[in-house]
Amino acid sequence: QPPTVRFDPDHLRRVLVNLLDNAARHASDAPGAIQVRLTLRRDRRVKLQVASDGAPIAPEVERHLFEPFFSTRSRGSGLGLYICRELCERYAARIDYLQHPASERLRNEFVVVMEPAA
Helix, strand or coil: CCCCECCCHHHHHHHHHHHHHHHHHHCCCCCCCEEEEEEECCCCCEEEEEEECCCCCCHHHHCCCCCCCCCCCCCCCCCHHHHHHHHHHHCCCEEEEEECCCCCCCCEEEEEEECECC
């Protein structure tokens, strides 16, 4: 039986769409440039990972990733990751950005850890 989480389906879809949109914008066109993984942890929390092979995010950008209206694009609203964080907080979930070493192909990863449904 698939795990269920404490998250409104439409809100979870919004988080996933925002993360995939960012990954697609920054990843290469190579096969496997974006990877989505869903795992059930031992504590029954569900971990969603969206990783991509885009250029690493600079530290001065990373510290502002989840702030409203922060964007590296001239036409970006700067609300995508902010909305992700706000929705995660609403459902007691956590969202983080991880940067992996240069030796790994998929260097940029966003991780969402969600609580199990009651």
